[in-house]
Amino acid sequence: MNYTYILECSDHTYYTGWTNELEKRVKAHNEGRGAKYTKSRRPVKLVYYEEFGTKEEAMKREYALKQLNRAQKEKIIQKEEGRIEEHPILPCKVTSTAQMHT
Numbered sequence: 001m002n003y004t005y006i007l008e009c010s011d012h013t014y015y016t017g018w019t020n021e022l023e024k025r026v027k028a029h030n031e032g033r034g035a036k037y038t039k040s041r042r043p044v045k046l047v048y049y050e051e052f053g054t055k056e057e058a059m060k061r062e063y064a065l066k067q068l069n070r071a072q073k074e075k076i077i078q079k080e081e082g083r084i085e086e087h088p089i090l091p092c093k094v095t096s097t098a099q100m101h102t
Contacts, residue, residue: 003050005048009037029042
């Protein structure tokens with residue numbers, strides 16, 4: 001699986017990225033081995049992710065999310081708030097749909 005994700009940094013800014021190993025990537029960000037942007041803004045919290053079948057789809061969605069302003073990202077993060085359940089592995093919430101997760 002490939003993922004596009006949004007992290008909330010300790011300074012309340014958002015970082016958007018993509019990966020094929022979500023849990024491992026979030027851990028790397030929190031250990032200072034992720035992006036330069038998140039290294040000085042730890043700890044980070046996974047607040048949103050989407051699953052994709054291909055790397056290209058995940059990268060395309062990452063680009064689209066990076067074009068959004070903060071308010072637009074917050075709207076996406078909170079969109080499914082009423083229909084969420086705790087994810088058993090990741091420190092985030094998952095929507096009832098198979099593709100979009102908060």
